[in-house]
Amino acid sequence: MKDPDPSFQPVHGQIETLEPGIRRIVAPNPSPMTFRGTNTFVLGEKELAVVDPGPISEPHLDAILQTISNATPLKYILVTHAHLDHSPLAARLSEMTGAPIVAFGDAQAGRSEIMQELAQSQQIGGGEGVDVRFKPDVIVDHDTTLDLDSAQIDILHTPGHFGNHISIGFNRALLSGDLVMGWATTLISPPDGDLTDFRNSCNMLLARDWNSFHPSHGAPLTAPNERLEELLAHRNMRENQILDRLQGAPQTAKSIAAAIYTETPAALLPAAERNVMAHLIDLTRRKVIEHEGNLHVASGFKAI
Incomplete structure (x- = not known):
């Protein structure tokens, strides 16, 4: 598989200053x-x-503690979303520092009504990598402001990759979590991921003025609006490919993924299938396509 960003080669556990007031430590979980x-x-x-303290990792915890060990108070532990590569270390860090864990809610928070119904049905798969034990001390709403030093932290609810996903504004930079990354398009796996929400979140961020994005994986983005437009265009491209496949006999998410993700390694096709399912649910909501029988992971879909 081709390296999507050969220039990004961080040293695990090493603190790097990205811009004033923003430092980064990369966890050893490639x-x-x-x-x-x-x-x-x-x-x-x-x-x-x-x-995003990250996954359970003693070396990573040590690196975080060394960074904040100079008697500077840790005021908040913020978690962009409840995936196992982002949130599990928060509880341990909170125990050791006394700082509260701040998030939009637990792993089920922030889902749209239809995704909540689909989650309860347990028929459409998903649930990959969810930190079901995650529980914040402080729950914040969209457009909440937190004080830090003489600056402020702006909390934006940005579901799409995950229902409880938040992006975090600091000055004119945005910590964009897994919603917007440069090295890859985000996984949208229902019922935690929601393509309708993803588009709405991207459009909401486009309406604001940012200098840079710092995603939870990969390098910073210095042209964030351009990347947002690329991601929206990519999803539109995938939608058109899917609609082309649905002009004949009914197709499943699996068969469509195999047909349109022709350059994706076989090991990553299950993730591609989840993205296709997100599109199929979105198109069904918009009454562009329909599915046979009750909606489930192997449903056949066709154009209306």
């Missing part, structure tokens, strides 16, 4: 889904906030 590893961010100077 994989095809996490790229070089999870980016943990430390915000502030006189007061600190840690964003």
Whole structure:
């Protein structure tokens, strides 16, 4: 598989200053889904906030503690969303520092009504990598502001990749979590992922003024609006490919993924299938296509 960003070669556990008040430590959990590893961010100077402590990892915990060990108070532990590569270390860090865990809610929070119904049906698969034990101390709403030093942290609810996903504004930079990344398009796996929400979140971010995005995996983005437009165009392209496949006999998410993700390694086709399912649910909601019988992971879909 071709390396999507050969120039991004961080050293695990090493603190890097990205811009004033924003530092990054990359966790030692590289994989095809996490790229070089999870980016943990430390915000502030006189007061600190840690964003996405990451997976359970003693070396990574040590690196975080060394970064905040100079008697500077840790005020918040912020979690963009409840996936196992982002949230599990939050509880341990909170125990050791006394800082509260701040998030939009637990792993079920923020789902749209239809995704909540599909989650309860347990018929459409998904649930990959969810931190079902995640529980924040403080629940924040969309457009909440938190004070840090003489600056502020802006909390934006940005579902799409995950229902409880937040993006975090600091000055004119945005920590975009897994919603917007440069090295890959985000996984949208229902019922935690929701393509309708993804588009709405991207459009909401486009309406605001940002200098840079710092995703939870991969390198910073210095042209964030351009990347948002690319991601929306990519999803439109996939939608058109899917609609082309549905002009004849009914097709499943699996058969469509195999037909349109022709350059994707076989090991990543299950993730591609989840993205296709997200599109199929979105198109069904918009009454562009329909499915046979009750909706489930192997349903056949066809154009109306």
